[in-house]
Amino acid sequence: MNRKYEIGFIINPESSEEDVKKIIDSIVDIIKKSNGIVENVDEWGRRKMQFPIQKHNEGFYVFINAEFEGHVFFEIERRLKLTEKVMRFIVLRLDDKLKKANRLTRKWKRIEKLSRKLGENSDEPEMIPDEDLDEDDKEVIDEE
Amino acid sequence: MRNNQPPVDTGNSPKFQKKFYFSRRKYCSFCKDKIKFIDFKNYKVLENYVLETGKILPARVTGTCSYHQKQLSKAIKRARHMAFLKFIEPKRG
Numbered sequence: 001m002n003r004k005y006e007i008g009f010i011i012n013p014e015s016s017e018e019d020v021k022k023i024i025d026s027i028v029d030i031i032k033k034s035n036g037i038v039e040n041v042d043e044w045g046r047r048k049m050q051f052p053i054q055k056h057n058e059g060f061y062v063f064i065n066a067e068f069e070g071h072v073f074f075e076i077e078r079r080l081k082l083t084e085k086v087m088r089f090i091v092l093r094l095d096d097k098l099k100k101a102n103r104l105t106r107k108w109k110r111i112e113k114l115s116r117k118l119g120e121n122s123d124e125p126e127m128i129p130d131e132d133l134d135e136d137d138k139e140v141i142d143e144e
Numbered sequence: 145m146r147n148n149q150p151p152v153d154t155g156n157s158p159k160f161q162k163k164f165y166f167s168r169r170k171y172c173s174f175c176k177d178k179i180k181f182i183d184f185k186n187y188k189v190l191e192n193y194v195l196e197t198g199k200i201l202p203a204r205v206t207g208t209c210s211y212h213q214k215q216l217s218k219a220i221k222r223a224r225h226m227a228f229l230k231f232i233e234p235k236r237g
Contacts, residue, residue: 008185009155010226010228049227050227050228050229051227051230051231052231053227059227061226063185066146088225088226088227090222090226090228097181100181101180101181102180104180105180106213108175108178120146
């Protein structure tokens with residue numbers, strides 16, 4: 001079962017553009033060999049970092065969004081650890097967070113409906129029946 | 145819910161009036177913009193929720209809801225790992 005992941009890493013600024021391409025291709029190859037999908041590759045380029053890593057003040061940032069199976073996750077981490085030119089890396093799963101976020105949208109829809117009703121019928125939005133809403137809902141209504 | 149209901153006159157207590165007229169209600173700015181989940185890559189947003197020393201501001205100061213505060217603290221920690229934000233620096237002097 002494929003899941004959505006995000007891979008990000010910082011490459012040593014002394015390395016040439018060919019080296020950067022090699023590292024990106026090596027990871028894209030791993031994903032494609034295991035029937036994964038590469039959605040997009042983001043190259044941010046050279047950026048100043050907030051603090052020096054391995055005595056370098058700059059770094060080459062790359063972010064990859066992809067879908068692949070769980071066991072590929074460990075292969076990618078292993079590859080990133082072994083390549084010496086990668087200074088820092090992060091691999092995140094995005095799937096479960098998006099599921100949780102869908103709960104929020106339901107909540108917001110409910111709030112919109114309520115606020116519309118209040119706008120049409122009564123001029124005093126302060127007189128909401130308290131039983132219908134959670135604490136978080138109330139705060140959102142207050143802003144509107 | 146704070147100060148949502150209109151004030152009731154139970155004697156003229158100046159403290160009560162002051163609170164009602166001069167306090168501005170805090171709200172979660174992520175709920176207002178309807179942001180589903182907070183990405184660690186847009187670090188410019190995260191900078192607003194961090195002190196100059198690098199400490200994460202508590203939710204009671206910024207007014208973010210508990211759902212977003214949990215995500216925010218994780219996003220800030222990830223941003224620190226990727227050198228978008230500073231780690232905590234001790235105050236000097």
